[in-house]
Amino acid sequence: MKVHAKQLLLASMLLALTSCATAPPTNTANSCAIFQQRGGLVNNWRDAAERTQREFGVPVPVLMATIQAESNFEQHARPARTKLMGFIPWKRRSTAYGYAQALDGTWREYQKATSRPFASRSNFSDAVHFVGWYHNNSNRRNGIARNDTYRLYLAYYHGHAGYARGNWRNNTRIQQAAQRTARMSDRYAAQLQNCR
Numbered sequence: 001m002k003v004h005a006k007q008l009l010l011a012s013m014l015l016a017l018t019s020c021a022t023a024p025p026t027n028t029a030n031s032c033a034i035f036q037q038r039g040g041l042v043n044n045w046r047d048a049a050e051r052t053q054r055e056f057g058v059p060v061p062v063l064m065a066t067i068q069a070e071s072n073f074e075q076h077a078r079p080a081r082t083k084l085m086g087f088i089p090w091k092r093r094s095t096a097y098g099y100a101q102a103l104d105g106t107w108r109e110y111q112k113a114t115s116r117p118f119a120s121r122s123n124f125s126d127a128v129h130f131v132g133w134y135h136n137n138s139n140r141r142n143g144i145a146r147n148d149t150y151r152l153y154l155a156y157y158h159g160h161a162g163y164a165r166g167n168w169r170n171n172t173r174i175q176q177a178a179q180r181t182a183r184m185s186d187r188y189a190a191q192l193q194n195c196r
Contacts, residue, residue, distance in 0.1 A: 024073040031064055031188040032195030034073070038124070048125035052132035057139075058146045061192065065149055065185035066131050066156060069177060070101040075122045077101060099127035100134075106159075110134070131156075138163070149185040153178040 027033040038045035049060045071077035078097055095104040098121025102110070110130050111117050119126040138144045138155040142163055146152075155163035157174050168174050 022075050024075070028068055028073050029184075029187070031061065031191045034064070035195070043123070043125060045124055045128075048128050052129050055129075056132035056136040056146070058132045058135045058152075059185075059189070061185045061188035062135065062147060062149045062152060063128050063131050064188050065181050066135070066153060067099050067127065068184055069153065069181040070096075070156075071099050073099065075099060075124075098122045099124055100130050102127070102130055106134075149182040150178045153181040 025034045025037045027037075035046040046060075049063050052058065052063055053060050067073060075098065077099070096102065097104075097107075100121060102121050107119075107121055107130070110133055111119050114129070114133060116126065116129075119130070121127060121130075134156060135144075135146060135152045138152055138160060139146050141160045142151075142155055144151045144155060144163075151163075154168045154174065157177070158167045162168070168178075
Protein backbone atom coordinates (compact mmCIF):
# COMPACT_ATOMS: atom_id res chain seq x y z
CA MET A 1 0.00 0.00 0.00
CA LYS A 2 2.85 2.41 0.83
CA VAL A 3 4.55 1.76 -2.51
CA HIS A 4 1.30 2.46 -4.36
CA ALA A 5 0.84 5.77 -2.52
CA LYS A 6 4.40 6.86 -3.36
CA GLN A 7 3.92 5.94 -7.01
CA LEU A 8 0.67 7.88 -7.09
CA LEU A 9 2.33 10.91 -5.51
CA LEU A 10 5.24 10.76 -7.96
CA ALA A 11 2.86 10.42 -10.93
CA SER A 12 0.83 13.41 -9.68
CA MET A 13 3.96 15.53 -9.32
CA LEU A 14 5.16 14.62 -12.81
CA LEU A 15 1.75 15.45 -14.26
CA ALA A 16 1.75 18.82 -12.49
CA LEU A 17 5.25 19.63 -13.76
CA THR A 18 4.33 18.61 -17.29
CA SER A 19 1.20 20.74 -17.33
CA CYS A 20 3.14 23.74 -16.02
CA ALA A 21 5.80 23.33 -18.66
CA THR A 22 3.31 23.23 -21.53
CA ALA A 23 0.83 25.88 -20.38
CA PRO A 24 1.25 29.29 -22.05
CA PRO A 25 2.90 32.02 -19.99
CA THR A 26 0.42 33.76 -17.70
CA ASN A 27 1.02 37.26 -19.13
CA THR A 28 1.62 37.03 -22.87
CA ALA A 29 1.37 40.80 -23.29
CA ASN A 30 4.58 41.36 -21.31
CA SER A 31 7.89 40.15 -22.75
CA CYS A 32 9.69 40.53 -19.43
CA ALA A 33 7.09 38.37 -17.68
CA ILE A 34 7.28 35.76 -20.45
CA PHE A 35 11.05 35.50 -20.25
CA GLN A 36 11.01 35.48 -16.47
CA GLN A 37 8.47 32.65 -16.42
CA ARG A 38 10.28 30.67 -19.13
CA GLY A 39 13.84 31.34 -18.02
CA GLY A 40 14.83 27.95 -16.68
CA LEU A 41 18.08 26.16 -17.35
CA VAL A 42 16.40 23.93 -19.93
CA ASN A 43 14.55 25.48 -22.89
CA ASN A 44 15.22 29.08 -21.84
CA TRP A 45 13.01 31.14 -24.14
CA ARG A 46 15.03 34.34 -23.99
CA ASP A 47 18.24 32.51 -24.87
CA ALA A 48 16.49 30.81 -27.80
CA ALA A 49 15.07 34.12 -29.09
CA GLU A 50 18.42 35.91 -28.75
CA ARG A 51 20.26 33.09 -30.56
CA THR A 52 17.74 33.38 -33.39
CA GLN A 53 18.21 37.16 -33.51
CA ARG A 54 21.99 36.72 -33.79
CA GLU A 55 21.64 34.12 -36.55
CA PHE A 56 19.03 35.82 -38.74
CA GLY A 57 19.10 39.49 -37.72
CA VAL A 58 15.40 39.54 -36.81
CA PRO A 59 14.89 41.41 -33.51
CA VAL A 60 13.58 39.49 -30.51
CA PRO A 61 10.43 41.68 -30.21
CA VAL A 62 9.51 40.88 -33.84
CA LEU A 63 9.98 37.15 -33.24
CA MET A 64 7.95 37.19 -30.04
CA ALA A 65 5.15 39.35 -31.48
CA THR A 66 4.80 36.96 -34.43
CA ILE A 67 4.40 33.98 -32.11
CA GLN A 68 2.02 35.90 -29.87
CA ALA A 69 -0.15 36.76 -32.90
CA GLU A 70 -0.09 33.22 -34.25
CA SER A 71 -0.64 31.09 -31.15
CA ASN A 72 -0.49 33.34 -28.07
CA PHE A 73 2.31 31.00 -26.98
CA GLU A 74 0.12 27.88 -26.99
CA GLN A 75 2.40 24.93 -27.57
CA HIS A 76 -0.12 22.74 -29.40
CA ALA A 77 -2.25 25.44 -31.06
CA ARG A 78 -4.23 24.40 -34.14
CA PRO A 79 -6.88 26.12 -36.25
CA ALA A 80 -10.44 25.42 -35.21
CA ARG A 81 -12.25 22.59 -36.95
CA THR A 82 -14.89 23.37 -39.53
CA LYS A 83 -18.40 22.04 -38.87
CA LEU A 84 -20.19 19.55 -41.07
CA MET A 85 -23.92 20.27 -41.26
CA GLY A 86 -23.33 23.10 -38.80
CA PHE A 87 -22.55 21.01 -35.74
CA ILE A 88 -20.35 17.95 -36.46
CA PRO A 89 -16.63 18.69 -35.94
CA TRP A 90 -14.92 18.20 -39.30
CA LYS A 91 -11.58 19.03 -40.91
CA ARG A 92 -9.27 21.83 -39.86
CA ARG A 93 -8.87 24.80 -42.20
CA SER A 94 -5.12 24.17 -42.52
CA THR A 95 -2.25 22.08 -41.20
CA ALA A 96 -0.93 24.97 -39.07
CA TYR A 97 0.38 23.72 -35.74
CA GLY A 98 2.38 24.74 -32.71
CA TYR A 99 3.79 27.99 -31.42
CA ALA A 100 4.53 29.37 -34.89
CA GLN A 101 1.43 27.90 -36.59
CA ALA A 102 3.72 26.57 -39.31
CA LEU A 103 2.10 24.55 -42.10
CA ASP A 104 3.24 20.96 -42.69
CA GLY A 105 4.92 21.72 -46.03
CA THR A 106 6.62 24.91 -44.85
CA TRP A 107 7.89 23.12 -41.74
CA ARG A 108 9.38 20.33 -43.86
CA GLU A 109 11.04 22.95 -46.07
CA TYR A 110 12.49 24.59 -42.94
CA GLN A 111 13.75 21.27 -41.55
CA LYS A 112 15.51 20.49 -44.81
CA ALA A 113 16.94 23.98 -45.37
CA THR A 114 18.32 24.24 -41.84
CA SER A 115 19.40 20.58 -41.46
CA ARG A 116 17.09 20.18 -38.44
CA PRO A 117 15.18 17.00 -39.24
CA PHE A 118 14.06 16.54 -35.64
CA ALA A 119 12.86 20.12 -35.07
CA SER A 120 9.39 20.20 -33.53
CA ARG A 121 6.67 22.81 -33.94
CA SER A 122 5.69 22.28 -30.29
CA ASN A 123 9.20 23.16 -29.06
CA PHE A 124 9.63 26.90 -28.46
CA SER A 125 13.33 26.97 -29.43
CA ASP A 126 12.57 25.32 -32.76
CA ALA A 127 9.49 27.48 -33.37
CA VAL A 128 11.25 30.78 -32.71
CA HIS A 129 14.13 29.64 -34.96
CA PHE A 130 11.57 28.87 -37.67
CA VAL A 131 10.06 32.36 -37.37
CA GLY A 132 13.52 33.94 -37.67
CA TRP A 133 14.33 31.76 -40.68
CA TYR A 134 11.01 32.62 -42.34
CA HIS A 135 11.34 36.38 -41.73
CA ASN A 136 14.92 36.28 -43.00
CA ASN A 137 13.61 34.67 -46.20
CA SER A 138 10.99 37.44 -46.44
CA ASN A 139 13.88 39.90 -46.35
CA ARG A 140 15.80 38.02 -49.06
CA ARG A 141 12.83 37.28 -51.34
CA ASN A 142 10.70 40.38 -50.91
CA GLY A 143 13.12 42.99 -49.58
CA ILE A 144 11.21 43.44 -46.33
CA ALA A 145 13.35 44.94 -43.57
CA ARG A 146 14.00 42.48 -40.74
CA ASN A 147 12.53 44.95 -38.24
CA ASP A 148 9.38 45.78 -40.25
CA THR A 149 6.95 43.73 -38.20
CA TYR A 150 3.91 44.89 -40.18
CA ARG A 151 5.14 43.69 -43.58
CA LEU A 152 6.92 40.63 -42.18
CA TYR A 153 3.63 39.50 -40.67
CA LEU A 154 1.77 40.04 -43.96
CA ALA A 155 4.36 37.85 -45.71
CA TYR A 156 4.19 35.30 -42.89
CA TYR A 157 0.43 35.02 -43.23
CA HIS A 158 0.16 35.05 -47.05
CA GLY A 159 3.48 33.37 -47.88
CA HIS A 160 6.30 34.91 -49.88
CA ALA A 161 4.56 34.57 -53.25
CA GLY A 162 1.21 35.77 -51.87
CA TYR A 163 2.88 38.82 -50.36
CA ALA A 164 4.66 39.59 -53.66
CA ARG A 165 1.32 39.31 -55.50
CA GLY A 166 -0.24 41.73 -53.00
CA ASN A 167 -2.89 39.28 -51.75
CA TRP A 168 -3.05 41.25 -48.50
CA ARG A 169 -4.05 44.57 -50.12
CA ASN A 170 -7.80 43.82 -50.14
CA ASN A 171 -7.81 41.95 -46.85
CA THR A 172 -8.52 44.46 -44.07
CA ARG A 173 -8.72 41.69 -41.48
CA ILE A 174 -5.12 40.59 -42.06
CA GLN A 175 -3.93 44.20 -42.33
CA GLN A 176 -5.44 44.86 -38.90
CA ALA A 177 -3.79 41.70 -37.54
CA ALA A 178 -0.45 42.91 -38.92
CA GLN A 179 -0.99 46.30 -37.27
CA ARG A 180 -1.74 44.61 -33.93
CA THR A 181 1.39 42.49 -34.33
CA ALA A 182 3.51 45.57 -35.06
CA ARG A 183 2.10 47.34 -31.98
CA MET A 184 2.86 44.27 -29.86
CA SER A 185 6.42 44.21 -31.21
CA ASP A 186 6.85 47.87 -30.21
CA ARG A 187 5.41 47.11 -26.78
CA TYR A 188 7.72 44.13 -26.30
CA ALA A 189 10.72 46.23 -27.37
CA ALA A 190 9.89 48.95 -24.83
CA GLN A 191 9.41 46.37 -22.09
CA LEU A 192 12.70 44.66 -22.85
CA GLN A 193 14.54 47.96 -22.40
CA ASN A 194 13.36 48.04 -18.80
CA CYS A 195 13.90 44.42 -17.79
CA ARG A 196 17.40 43.74 -19.07
